[in-house]
Amino acid sequence: MxxxxxxxxxxxxxxxxxxxxxxxxxxxxxxxxxxxxxxxxxxxxxxxxxxxxxxxxxxxxxxxxxxxxxxxxxxxxxxxxxxxxxxxxxxxxxxxxxxxxxxxxxxxxxxxxxxxxxxxxxxxxxxxxxxxxxxxxxxxxxESEAVLQLINNCVWKVGYTRNTDNPYLGAIFNEDNGSTAFTYNEQLLFGSWTTLFIENELHINISLNNSAEVGEYFNFDWKVEYLDSNSIQLTNGDKSFVIHQYCDDDYALCTNFLFEECELEDNLDVAEFTFDDYNFCINNILQTDDSITDLIFFETEDDAINNTNAIPSDQMYLNTSQFQYIYVRVQNLADDNYYVVNIYLVATPC
Structure with missing residues (x-):
């Protein structure tokens, strides 16, 4: 809760x-x-x-x-x-x-x-x-004491951020007594993860042993904002991202919005996709409650915004290109608010 x-x-x-x-x-x-x-x-x-x-x-x-x-x-x-x-x-x-x-x-x-x-x-x-x-x-x-207690447990996964670009969706921080192990795709990095208070504001200072793109993105002092019982937002200047706490193995199941299926033997670059199979991962990454959230799939962003020409999510869908974006309307059933996210379909040789 x-x-x-x-x-x-x-x-x-x-x-x-x-x-x-x-x-x-x-x-x-x-x-x-x-x-x-x-x-x-x-x-x-x-x-x-x-x-x-x-x-x-x-x-x-x-x-x-x-x-x-x-x-x-x-x-x-x-x-x-x-x-x-x-x-x-x-x-x-x-x-x-x-x-x-x-x-x-x-x-x-x-x-x-x-x-x-x-x-x-x-x-x-x-x-x-x-x-x-x-x-x-x-x-x-x-609030800071609650967040500090929250931070010192389990692993943290970089989550979807609606208002800013997020190049490291699904990256994992595994904090352990001031040190951290960072994993993203096949990359494993180590570094420090230091919590401190500045005038009663909680900060996390991240320093990964990397001077390339990953280090340039994360190696800052981040102001912490408590969002809910398992989510915080880290902000430095105009840069901001959300991380979610996971205390079970679900964090390893879903890392991004890329979904791969084997291409058909008689039809290269085409595969069979059933979108209902991806609902768990989409909700997991977005941290949405599937009991009050409806995921609706579309081929174009305009259709997603207008809620027209939806793709049946329980039926087989054949992609139109080997690498194809699908637009998902994330509809809140409690208040009818919605937003649109992209997922990426890939037909891969198997």
């Missing part, structure tokens, strides 16, 4: 915001310092805390105990509306639909009693901002 630990969105102390629910529009005397401007840092942080709150976090981090009432102001600080918010989803919808030059306000002071009997109070926007920023640092530390 994948459990996401995301910065700025996980908060544990339930604090109630009380306000009059029948406040008439207009007539509130308020200054710009008392409001929270749309798209300000504090406003964006408030938007983030409405998304999937977690537990086991610092006890003085703000969360909302619904219902709450929000005040909306125009650029002249005239009250436009009061809105009763009853859950995170409605709060997020409210925040995401305000005009760029609008602002909102909360009622202060916000006060609660902690488990140790002390009183915790937030008196204004600045204190609220300071509270959230302090929570960010604590959450970063919790």
């Amino acid at each position: 994948k459990k996401s630990i995301n910065l700025l969105i996980a908060f544990t102390l339930l604090i109630s915001f009380f306000a009059c629910q029948n406040e008439p529009i207009g007539g509130i005397d308020i200054s710009a310092e008392e409001t929270i401007a749309v798209n300000s840092e504090l406003y964006n942080n408030l938007a983030r805390i409405t998304d999937n709150p977690e537990s086991d976090l610092p006890t003085t981090c703000v969360n909302f105990n619904y219902p709450i009432t929000m005040y909306t102001f125009n650029p002249e600080l005239q009250l436009l509306a009061t809105t009763l918010i009853e859950n995170d989803a409605l709060f997020l919808t409210y925040l995401n639909n305000l005009e760029e030059d609008y602002s909102i306000s909360l009622s202060y002071p916000i006060t609660t009693q902690l488990e140790d009997g002390t009183t915790f109070t937030i008196n204004n926007n600045e204190e609220l901002k300071e509270n959230i920023e302090a929570c960010i640092e604590d959450i970063k530390l919790i």
Whole structure:
């Protein structure tokens, strides 16, 4: 099960915001310092805390105990509306639909009693901002410790990256007490794999004993971003790639999107392909859940985008050239989102 630990969105102390629910529009005397401007840092942080709150976090981090009432102001600080918010989803919808030059306000002071009997109070926007920023640092530390525990187990395989080119899809890092063995195709390299914290940010410093292309690609200090319970993203400047943790032998079964079949005896450069046979590997490489993902195969990218002229995946397909790209529409059945990846068919002499 994948459990996401995301910065700025996980908060544990339930604090109630009380306000009059029948406040008439207009007539509130308020200054710009008392409001929270749309798209300000504090406003964006408030938007983030409405998304999937977690537990086991610092006890003085703000969360909302619904219902709450929000005040909306125009650029002249005239009250436009009061809105009763009853859950995170409605709060997020409210925040995401305000005009760029609008602002909102909360009622202060916000006060609660902690488990140790002390009183915790937030008196204004600045204190609220300071509270959230302090929570960010604590959450970063919790996230980094979780990632560090994750890193020190099993093997890591370079995964598919949708937004950037990835020349080493399927490459394996086998980390062992600060050293690593790197394998890609028939190449085996050794080197160091050092984890370190820089201002509470987790980094992995990779140094392979290779000065050629592989070393030029991987030998950097990489900032670590936790994606889920078995995936992290490594970033250095404009270069980024994803690695997935494998604790069983599945990592060795699927290394890339190239699928080979023996060419027919009476028809050279042509082979029989059944795409359902490749579903496991495609889902394995993409780290997708096959219970909510549909893989649909097409001969052209336009057909994949438009979802037309699909190739039956359970029937035999004869390639049209010895080396042929097939386009796979990766369809999320839960929300209808999709993206397209390429697989490569090769009819090889056997």
